[in-house]
Amino acid sequence: MKSEGRFYLAALTRCPGFGSRTLRKLLAFYQTARDIWESGPEELAVQGQLTPGAVQRLMLFRREQEGLPEQLEASCRRAGCKLCTIEDDVYPVALKEIYDPPVVLFYRGTIEPDARRIAMVGSRRFTPYGEGLALDFGQRLAAAGLTVVSGAARGIDTASHRGARKAGRTVAVLGCGVDVAYPAENRRLLEDIASSGGAVISEYGPGTRPLPAFFPARNRIISGLSEGTLVIEAARRSGSLITAEMALSEGRDVFAIPGSVYSDSSWGCNHLIQQGARLVQSPDDILETYGVSAPPKKKSSHSFTAEERQVWQVLSFEHSLTVDEIIQSMPQGELPNLAFILLQMELKGLVIENELHAYRRAERE
Structure with a gap:
């Protein structure tokens, strides 16, 4: 057109x-x-x-x-964005197949119409368990060549994008204009996605502010772009369950990671598994479903200063620590320039800071 x-x-x-x-x-x-x-x-x-x-x-x-x-x-x-219609060649093929596809998409970055995509969604109020899973699954699925799709919300969505950004492509679908950062702290993440081969997508024009009514419609695009939807953490009333239901209604796969029966954050995933969602324990479970081979693991080539090594030793991939918790865990005592050391480690890709200003290792050993 x-x-x-x-x-x-x-x-x-x-x-x-x-x-x-x-x-x-x-x-x-x-x-x-x-x-x-x-x-x-x-x-x-x-x-x-x-x-x-x-x-x-x-x-x-x-x-x-x-x-x-x-x-x-x-x-x-x-706004520096583009517009495609459902009649254009760049429009995602999988999205055309759903019951109610958007007739126009505003986007920044690059849309690959035939890309193989997996949606990753979950709770805004994540746990360290869920955050670690999102980072790990996002990175490993992207490294295998799948494009990770999520909604750029706080919590699991953000961690999924961050994980995928480390190894491959990711697509953020917004319930506002593509020039609007929501939440505001994800502005840099959205810029990185758009400038590194991924895409930031919305059916709403530039300048559109986020409204509650826009997010269920946004969710149908997340599931519609994807061959399957992986739910990592979801409470009883999580919007992630809506995305999963939309995927099921379109005949797409739904995967869920089980969690503790005592955790409200895992209620949604455990319920989906009861209802027939595919239980997954590893990214390999999803890759095998789609006949995709996992790439060989690379040895870490990171170099550490002596001070960075001290910080690294008290961090883990599974749990994030605040600055105070890092200080309390260091046997050598407090480092006077800890904030600067953490910043340098983040720039090197060694650690990740979450929305709660807590730090974890960026990769699982």
């Missing part, structure tokens, strides 16, 4: 009642989205694809939003 037509279609998606199914029906009768936008009420009624009420809504919307296509194009230029 020509660039001009893309922005007319994006404008039409904002008209109340004009969902993807209605717009796809209209596109079958009109050559371009601009033709739909500029048609009069009589012509739209004759085509028989819109009810009289829908025709009236479109006419009112067009009057109130005159110039919207051009405004959307200008906002994309300012």
